[in-house]
Amino acid sequence: MVTRTSLLGVVARTFVASFLLALAVVVIYPLLWMVLNGFKTNSELFGNPFALPLQLTWDNYVKAWNRGVSSYLVTSVLVTVTATIATVFISAWAAYGLTRMQIPFSRTVLALILGGLMLAPAVALIPLVKMFQALGLYNTFWALLILYVAFRIPFTTFLIRAYMVDLPLEIDEAAAVDGAGKARAFWSIILPMCKPILVSSVILNILFTWNEYLFAMVFTSGGDLQTLPIGLTNLMSKHGTEYPVVFAGMTIAAVPVILLFFLTQRYFVRGLADGVGK
Template sequence: MVSRPGFLGVIARVFLWAFLLCLAVVVLYPLLWMVLNGFKTNTELFGDPFAMPSSWSFESYRKAWNRGVSGYLTTSVLVTLTSTLATVFVSAWAAYGLTRVNIPLNRVVTMGILGGLMLAPTVALVPLVKMFQAMGLYNSFWALLILYTAFRVPFTTFLIRAYMIDLPREVDEAAEMDGCGRWTAFWRIILPMCKPIITSTVLLHILFAWNEYLFAMVFTSGEGVQTLPVGLTSLMSRHGTDFPVVFAGMVIAALPVVLLFFLGQRYIVRGLADGVGK
C-alpha cells in the first residue's frame, strides 16, 4: 500500500516547484527578451524595451549576418571542432597511458598533468603573447587551437582517467591474448567502452571553446580569425549602435550552444556520474 504524502510533504513539494519555476524564469526570460529585441527597431527598443515588437521582421538578423556574423560563425565552428578533436584525442590517449600502461613515475606524471588544473589562464597571458609572437603564431587560427587544447587537456584527462580506472583489466588481457597491440586495444576496445565520458567531454569542450572570450580577444585581431564572442563587439559603434542588430547577432551566436545543451545534457550528466561519481 502506497502512503500519501503528508501536509508537510505537500508544502515542501509546492515550494520546490515554485523555486524551480522562478529559476526557469530567471534563466529563460533574458534569452526570450534578447530574441524579441532582435525583431524591433532602435526606436521601439528604447521606447519600451519590454514590449512585444510591432512587426516580426528578420531584417536585423539579415543585417547581423551580412555584417560579419557569418564569418565569425565559420571561424568559431572551425576552432571549436578542431580543438575538440585534438583535446579529446590527446586526453584519452594520455588517460589510457596513465591507467592501462605501467610507465615509470606514473604517479608523478599524473600529478603533473592534473597540476595544470591549478594554472589560471590570466597568469600566463603575457609570456604566452611573447612566445606566440616569436613563433609567428600570434593572430592566427593555430594560436587558438593550441591554447584551447593545452588548457583543457588536464581537465579532460582527469575526467577520462577517472572513468578508465574502473574498466576491467580482463579486457586488456583478452586483447593481448588475441594479438592486439596497444593502439588497437585503445582504439577498438577501450575507447568504445568510454563512450559516455567521451561524449561528456566533447560536449563540455564545445561549450567552453564556443563561449571563450579572453584568449580569442588577446590572441586575435583580424576579421578572418576572430570568433563569435569577440566578433560581436564589432557590431557596436561609437557613432550610434543598431542594438536590434547586436541582439540578433547574439541570438545567432547563442542558438547552436543552447540547442546542443538541451540535446546533450543527459549525456553530460550520465558521463560525469559514471566517471567521477564512481
C-alpha cells in the same frame, strides 16, 4: 485521513516544483528577452525594452549576418571543432596511459597534468604573447588552436581518467588474449565504453572554446581570424549602435550551442554522473 508523512511529501514536492519553475524562468527569460529584442527597432527597444516587438521581421538578423556574423560563425566552428577533437583524443590517450598501463613515474605525470588546472590564463598571457611572436604564430589559427588545446587538456584528462579508472582490467586482459595490442584495445574497446564521458568532455570543451574571449581578443587582430565573441563586439559602433542587431547576432551565436546541448544532454549528464561522481 491524510497522514503527517503524506502531507510533508506533498509540501516537499510542491516546494521542489516551485523551485524548479522559478529556476526555469530565471534561465529562460533572459534568452527569450534577447531573442525578442532582435526583432525590435532601436526606438522600440529604448522606449520599452520589456514589451513585445510590434512586428516580427528578420531584418536585424539579416543585418547581423551580413555585417560579419557569418564569417565569425565559420571561424568559431572551425576553431571549436578542431580544438575539441584534438583536446578530447589527446586527453583520452593520456587517461588511457595513466589508468591502463604501467608507466614510470605515473603519479608524477598525473600531478603535472592536473597541475595545469591551477594555471590561470591571465597569469601566462604576457609570456605567451612574446613566445608566439617569436615563433611567428601570433595572429594565426594555430595560436588559438594550441592555446585552447593546451589549457583544456588537464581538465579533460581528469574527467576521462575518473571514468576509465573504474573500467574492469579484465577487459584489457581479454583483448590481449584475442591478440589485440594496446592501440587496438584503446580504439575498439575502451573508447566505445567511454562514450558518455567523451560526449560530456566534447560538450564542455565546445562551451569553453565557443565562448572564450581573452585569448581570442589578445592573439588575433584580423577579421578573418576573429571568433564570435570578438566579432559581436564589432557590431558596437562609437557613433551609434543598433542594439537589436547586436541582440540578433547574440541569438545566432547562442543557437548552435543550445541545440547541441539538447541533442546530447542524456549522454552529458550520464557521463558526468558516472565519471566525477565515482
